[in-house]
Amino acid sequence: GDSVTQMEGPVTLSEEAFLTINCTYTATGYPSLFWYVQYPGEGLQLLLKATKADDKGSNKGFEATYRKETTSFHLEKGSVQVSDSAVYFCALFLFSGGYNKLIFGAGTRLAVHP
Amino acid sequence: DSGVTQTPKHLITATGQRVTLRCSPRSGDLSVYWYQQSLDQGLQFLIQYYNGEERAKGNILERFSAQQFPDLHSELNLSSLELGDSALYFCASSVGIVPGELFFGEGSRLTVL
Numbered sequence: 001g002d003s004v005t006q007m008e009g010p011v012t013l014s015e016e017a018f019l020t021i022n023c024t025y026t027a028t029g030y031p032s033l034f035w036y037v038q039y040p041g042e043g044l045q046l047l048l049k050a051t052k053a054d055d056k057g058s059n060k061g062f063e064a065t066y067r068k069e070t071t072s073f074h075l076e077k078g079s080v081q082v083s084d085s086a087v088y089f090c091a092l093f094l095f096s097g098g099y100n101k102l103i104f105g106a107g108t109r110l111a112v113h114p
Numbered sequence: 115d116s117g118v119t120q121t122p123k124h125l126i127t128a129t130g131q132r133v134t135l136r137c138s139p140r141s142g143d144l145s146v147y148w149y150q151q152s153l154d155q156g157l158q159f160l161i162q163y164y165n166g167e168e169r170a171k172g173n174i175l176e177r178f179s180a181q182q183f184p185d186l187h188s189e190l191n192l193s194s195l196e197l198g199d200s201a202l203y204f205c206a207s208s209v210g211i212v213p214g215e216l217f218f219g220e221g222s223r224l225t226v227l
Contacts, residue, residue: 032214043116043204043218044157089157095212100170102147102216106156 002027006090006105013080013112021075021108023064023090031092033057033066033073038087038107047075047088080112117141120205120219128227132193135222137205139186145169145208146188147216148180152201163188164211195226 007022025031032051036044048057053068062077073090090105117140127133139146148160150173159172163182174180177195182188192199202223206216 034215036216041220043118043206043220044216045116045218046215049215093212100162100212101172102159104149104157104159 002031002092002094002101002103004090004092004103004105006088006108009087009107009109011108011110013110015082015112015114016079017112019075019077019080019084019110021088021090021110023073023075023105025071025073025090025092027071027092027094029094031094033064034091034093034102035062035064035073035075036089036091036104038089040086044089080110082112082114085110085112116217116219118205118207118217118219120203120222122222123220124223124225126225126227127195129195129197131195131226132191133195133224135190135192135203135205135224137188137190137207137219139188139205139207140217143207143209143217144186145211146182146186147206147208148174148188148190149204149206150201151204151221155201157204160190169211192224195224197226200224200226 034049035047037047038044048059050057050066056065087107119138144165150158160174162170180190202221204221206218
């Protein structure tokens with residue numbers, strides 16, 4: 001079935017380090033892909049998205065490229081800050097036959113230390 | 115502030131009881147989604163409503179039900195509660211049926227003792 005797999009956390013980094021959080025997906029059609037972020041005590045909020053192959057989503061220094069050939073949507077940031085500490089969720093959206101579904105990965109916790 | 119309001123924020127109850135969680139979507143959003151977040155299951159999609167009608171169903175138990183009212187607010191009813199139902203329940207909304215971006219509330223934390 002359709003699914004999203006993320007690298008397990010927690011990911012612990014020092015401030016200004018390079019971040020990669022891996023995300024791969026399995027889908028029967030052509031999904032749109034999203035990264036959501038959940039800060040402590042808050043709901044999820046959209047970080048970035050890409051709707052077709054080779055699209056690059058970017059926001060707040062984060063980037064992810066929709067790679068159809070490797071079915072991946074890895075999240076990257078060149079220099080993380082303490083304020084980036086949060087849980088990051090990769091998600092895919094499919095609309096097929098009048099039925100739509102938004103499927104989230106398990107989430108990856110990021111902890112950034114000064 | 116996402117504009118999505120959920121009540122109550124915290125709820126403690128006993129096994130076998132019934133509770134109702136309430137969600138007011140962002141102004142203008144017609145779709146409401148319910149998700150369950152637990153430590154061992156991650157974020158699980160339960161159900162979606164669009165303009166009062168059920169549009170998609172996920173891993174929602176038969177003991178759970180939901181509805182969306184004419185004013186577009188939604189309620190999630192959880193009955194015959196079990197210990198395993200303890201979780202954070204999120205409501206999210208979007209403008210249309212097809213979710214480009216979901217706006218999440220802060221969640222309702224349910225503890226079943």
